[in-house]
Amino acid sequence: MSKLIGLLIILFSVFGGYLWAGGTLRSLWQPAEILIIFGAGIGAIVIANPKPVLIEMIEQIKELFTKEQEDPELYPQLFGLMGVLMSQIQMQGLKVLDEHIENPQASSLFLMYPAVLKHPDVLQFLIDNLRIQSIGKISPHDLEHLLEEEIHRIEEDRLRPSEALHKVGEAMPGFGILAAVLGIIITMSAIDGPITMIGVKVAAALVGTFIGIFACYCFFDPLSKALEHLVDRKSAQLRCVAAILTAFVKGKPPMMAIDAGRKQIQSESRPSFIELERWMEEQKN
Numbered sequence: 001m002s003k004l005i006g007l008l009i010i011l012f013s014v015f016g017g018y019l020w021a022g023g024t025l026r027s028l029w030q031p032a033e034i035l036i037i038f039g040a041g042i043g044a045i046v047i048a049n050p051k052p053v054l055i056e057m058i059e060q061i062k063e064l065f066t067k068e069q070e071d072p073e074l075y076p077q078l079f080g081l082m083g084v085l086m087s088q089i090q091m092q093g094l095k096v097l098d099e100h101i102e103n104p105q106a107s108s109l110f111l112m113y114p115a116v117l118k119h120p121d122v123l124q125f126l127i128d129n130l131r132i133q134s135i136g137k138i139s140p141h142d143l144e145h146l147l148e149e150e151i152h153r154i155e156e157d158r159l160r161p162s163e164a165l166h167k168v169g170e171a172m173p174g175f176g177i178l179a180a181v182l183g184i185i186i187t188m189s190a191i192d193g194p195i196t197m198i199g200v201k202v203a204a205a206l207v208g209t210f211i212g213i214f215a216c217y218c219f220f221d222p223l224s225k226a227l228e229h230l231v232d233r234k235s236a237q238l239r240c241v242a243a244i245l246t247a248f249v250k251g252k253p254p255m256m257a258i259d260a261g262r263k264q265i266q267s268e269s270r271p272s273f274i275e276l277e278r279w280m281e282e283q284k285n
Contacts, residue, residue, distance in 0.1 A: 003065055003226065010218045033208040036179040037215065041168050049164050057161035060227050070233065070269045073115035075240070076279040078122065079258050081113040082244050083280060085130070086254040094134045101127050101134065122237050125150075129245055140250040147242035155235045162227040169220030176212015180205045232266070239264040255280070 015025065046054065088096045104110040104127055105117065116123055129147065132138065138146075183205025187198060244261035248254065262276055271279065 002068060006222070014214065014218065027203060028207055028210070030204050030207045030211075033179045033183065033204065033211055036182065037172065037175045037208060037211050040175045040178065041172055041215070041220075044171060045164055045168050048167070049160070053160045053164060056158070057164065057227075060158075060161050060230060061223070064223075064226055064230055070266075071115060071119070074119060074122070074237070075262075075265065075269065075271065076282070077113040077115040078237075078240070079261070079276065079279055080282075081110065081116055082126075082241070082261075083254050083258060084109060086244075086248050086257060089248075090254075097130050097134045101130050119237070121154075121234065122241060125154075125238050126241050129241075133245075133249070138249070140246060143249050144242075144246045147246065151235060151238050151242060154238065155231065158231040158234065159228065162224045162231065165220050165227065166224040169216045169224060172216040172220060173209075173212045176209045176215075179208030179212070183208055233269075236264060236266050236269075 015028075018028075019025070045057075049057075085097070085100075100107040100109050104123060110117060110123075116126075129143075129150075132146075133143070183201065187201040187205060190197065190201060240261040242261075243264045244257045247257035247260040252260065258280070259273060259276065262270060262273070265271075
């Protein structure tokens with residue numbers, strides 16, 4: 001909702017101010033200019049990026065407008081699940097994980113925490129690194145380095161759509177100038193016509209420059225930054241899991257390990273330690 005509100009504020013401010021100054025929206029409606037600028041921009045995105053990046057871009061944009069808030073059930077259930085897993089490992093060893101990590105969707109334990117199952121990236125990250133630990137002993141330092149490298153790689157991949165939108169956003173003023181130049185060419189070819197018609201064609205050409213600048217600073221650049229924040233939020237989920245696993249391997253009690261993960265959560269979603277204790281009690285009950 002906040003993204004739509006921001007877009008409405010931009011449209012109201014830019015076009016409302018234009019109308020207030022005496023302009024007409026009919027003068028800005030130049031379909032040919034719009035086709036040139038946005039067609040060139042979309043084409044540049046397609047040329048510059050592989051298919052997986054384009055698919056990820058579409059998925060992230062959809063998620064941006066449909067899931068603006070953090071899932072309120074994710075962290076309480078994630079902490080509850082990891083608390084149970086760590087307690088079972090302490091009592092029965094790493095082999096107890098086998099019946100759960102091979103098929104978490106059918107595991108009686110994982111089914112108790114549906115919010116975790118609804119986040120496949122978090123679930124896969126947790127399962128993969130639990131499987132690594134169940135295969136053989138790994139030192140806390142090696143595990144921490146391994147998790148950092150994995151998160152760094154995942155984050156780089158997830159940021160590619162944001163970087164692609166940022167780059168095409170930077171190019172939009174150039175595409176606007178391209179459309180304006182083509183409009184001037186058309187104007188010059190009709191230079192012997194009525195002066196009024198020449199003025200209309202020059203105005204139409206200048207609209208291309210406006211559209212390019214508008215698309216850059218009011219659409220592509222903010223959208224790129226919003227996707228960056230989305231990726232940061234999703235990366236915080238993985239850092240939370242990584243911090244818990246690392247602290248547990250270092251010998252910390254489950255509650256202290258979970259608190260280490262809590263500190264990796266973004267401030268707007270991070271619970272206090274008292275809230276964490278309450279969550280854990282609720283999960284036990």
